[in-house]
Amino acid sequence: MLPVSPAARPxxxxxxxxxxxxxxxxxxxxxxxxxxxxxxxxxxxxxLLVAEGASNDAASSTILLVSGTVTDALAPAxxxxxxxxxxxxxxxxxxxxxxTGGPYWDAPTVTKGxxxxxxxxxxxxxxxxxxxxxxxxxxxxTREDRA
Amino acid sequence: xxxxxxxxxxxxxxxxxxxxxxxxxxxxxxxxxxxTLDSHTVxxxxxxxxxxxxxxxxxxxxxxxxxxxxxxxxxxVCPFDALAWSPEFDYSAVQRAELVQSMTxxxxxxx
Amino acid sequence: xxxxxxxxxxxxxxxxxxxxxxxxDFLTGVDRVTSTEVVAHVLNxxxxxxxxxxxxxxSDDPLIDSLSTLxxxxxxxxxxxxxxxxxxxxxxxxxxPLLLRTTLGRPPxxxxxVLAARVAVDWPGTAxxxxxxxxxxxxxxxxxxEWLDS
Numbered sequence: 152m153l154p155v156s157p158a159a160r161p162x163x164x165x166x167x168x169x170x171x172x173x174x175x176x177x178x179x180x181x182x183x184x185x186x187x188x189x190x191x192x193x194x195x196x197x198x199l200l201v202a203e204g205a206s207n208d209a210a211s212s213t214i215l216l217v218s219g220t221v222t223d224a225l226a227p228a229x230x231x232x233x234x235x236x237x238x239x240x241x242x243x244x245x246x247x248x249x250x251t252g253g254p255y256w257d258a259p260t261v262t263k264g265x266x267x268x269x270x271x272x273x274x275x276x277x278x279x280x281x282x283x284x285x286x287x288x289x290x291x292x293t294r295e296d297r298a
Numbered sequence: 299x300x301x302x303x304x305x306x307x308x309x310x311x312x313x314x315x316x317x318x319x320x321x322x323x324x325x326x327x328x329x330x331x332x333x334t335l336d337s338h339t340v341x342x343x344x345x346x347x348x349x350x351x352x353x354x355x356x357x358x359x360x361x362x363x364x365x366x367x368x369x370x371x372x373x374x375v376c377p378f379d380a381l382a383w384s385p386e387f388d389y390s391a392v393q394r395a396e397l398v399q400s401m402t403x404x405x406x407x408x409x
Numbered sequence: 410x411x412x413x414x415x416x417x418x419x420x421x422x423x424x425x426x427x428x429x430x431x432x433x434d435f436l437t438g439v440d441r442v443t444s445t446e447v448v449a450h451v452l453n454x455x456x457x458x459x460x461x462x463x464x465x466x467x468s469d470d471p472l473i474d475s476l477s478t479l480x481x482x483x484x485x486x487x488x489x490x491x492x493x494x495x496x497x498x499x500x501x502x503x504x505x506p507l508l509l510r511t512t513l514g515r516p517p518x519x520x521x522x523v524l525a526a527r528v529a530v531d532w533p534g535t536a537x538x539x540x541x542x543x544x545x546x547x548x549x550x551x552x553x554x555e556w557l558d559s
Contacts, residue, residue: 224510250397251364254330257526259517260510264364266394275390276363276397281309288390319538326534326547331527339539354539 164213164236166206169286170199175297177289178206178213180236182229185219187246187279194282200289211239214272214289220248220255221262230268241272243288250274309385311366311373312407313359317380320354324372324381332365333372334358361404363389364397384408410448411462418464419474419500422449426479429453430460436476436486438494439463440519445494447473451480466496475501493518527552 169175177200181191194200206213213236217229233240244265247253252263265271275288320337336357341350373381384407391397413421422430432452439446448463466473475498477484487498488507495516498504506512515522532549 247364247367250394251362253365254367256330256365257524259514259525264394271394273390273392274364274394274397276366277387278367281387284387284390287388291390322534322536322538325536326549331530331533331549334533335536337536337538337540339541352539357540 164206164208166203166208167195167200168203169290170201171286172290173201175290175293176203177293178208179216179289180213180232180240181216181218182232183218184221184225184229185248187218187249187277190277190279190282191216191218191245191285194285197282199282199286211237213240214292215240215242216245216285217242217249217265218245220253221265223260223262226262226265226268229265233269241292242269243273243275243285243292244271245275245277245285245288246280247276247278250276253278307385308368308370308383309387310363310383310389310407311361311368311370311381311404312384312386313401313404314380314382314408315356315359315401315405317378318356318359318376319378319380320356321377323375323377327371327375329369329371330365330367332362334360334362356401359401359404360398362398364394382408411460413462413464415464415466415473418447419476419479421462422451422476422479425451425460429455430458431480433476433480433482433486434459436483436490438490438496438518440494441465442520443468445471445496447490447496449476449483471496472499473497474499477501477503492516495519 164178164180166176166178181188183191195202215233215236221229242265244250248255249265252261255261256263262268273288273292275284277284320335322335325333325335337354338357339352340355342353343350373383386407430451430453432454434450434452436447436449439448445466445468446463447466448461450459450461452459464473473496475483475487477487478500484501484503485507487501488503488505490496491498491504492506492509492512493516527549534549535547
């Protein structure tokens with residue numbers, strides 16, 4: 152196991168409301184590993200996800216977004232972040248790389264999907280997925296909570 | 299601020315099965331090896347023809363959207379325009395295996 | 410593209426450096442199988458001129474002088490080129506791998522480095538149209554001829 156510096160932790164766990172469905176509130180921690188994190192940022196910047204600020208919600212309601220290629224070098228950091236959140240955060244594998252290794256499935260330095268190491272609640276396909284796809288996936292995930 | 303998302307054009311790749319001749323070009327050109335195609339041959343006798351024709355019948359066509367990188371090479375290379383872009387984007391999955399979309403779904407994406 | 414003799418690599422760049430070519434853009438390798446080209450792109454920030462030059466390094470003697478005493482930034486480029494192409498930059502003081510966690514096996518960017526995952530996974534393209542047995546060995550795009558021989 153490589154040593155993981157404290158800087159590997161996400162800056163904030165933030166609460167958001169879905170612009171298209173403001174009753175839906177999600178608590179997200181984005182592990183922005185590669186290009187897919189641009190789409191997460193786009194969802195926030197274009198207002199599809201409306202930021203409500205830092206969250207003090209229980210860790211179990213946090214959704215951990217793994218956005219981007221999980222390299223073998225960084226995989227322990229992702230696991231560590233999940234542990235730091237109390238290991239109860241649900242994981243969204245956002246994009247092909249986080250789901251399966253994506254186009255880099257053949258690379259010797261790539262972990263073929265974060266589900267090799269952690270349980271994934273939702274896989275969002277795409278390379279990258281549209282910001283709308285993130286919102287749709289979050290809505291579907293939380294629909295069961297609200298039901 | 300909530301901007302309208304631009305209408306999706308390049309969302310996902312769908313299939314027009316009736317146009318597919320099982321030529322395997324898309325399968326072979328895909329850089330990620332995410333397309334699988336099964337086919338068999340049948341003989342078709344036509345009135346007036348001197349001998350029966352052999353045609354390919356598409357049994358199964360699937361794209362593993364866990365691997366697909368949406369490059370569109372398969373769409374470009376198909377000689378029969380059987381693959382095309384669909385604006386669909388909402389097809390996340392709970393199980394990794396559900397990311398493999400079979401022929402029926404791929405056809406639904408191109409009404 | 411300027412061709413420089415391997416033996417003159419450091420001397421030629423020293424001369425150019427003295428005339429204002431002080432900004433190293435990149436240094437990388439190109440695998441030509443029996444040899445590797447080391448390519449460097451350097452700019453003169455005052456005049457805006459650029460120089461793109463290469464030296465040929467034989468694969469049976471994969472050594473070339475480091476430019477890191479001239480361009481400090483060359484050390485990262487040379488560390489990466491070294492681990493990816495299997496070259497040794499003579500005089501490079503910090504010669505640790507830059508990106509790779511292990512240097513076991515063939516240097517990854519050499520053409521003869523086998524991507525094991527592609528060999529192990531069955532290519533869906535071996536099937537023939539109509540499902541008949543393969544008439545001839547179809548190889549995936551970019552796969553060398555001697556692969557998949559088993």
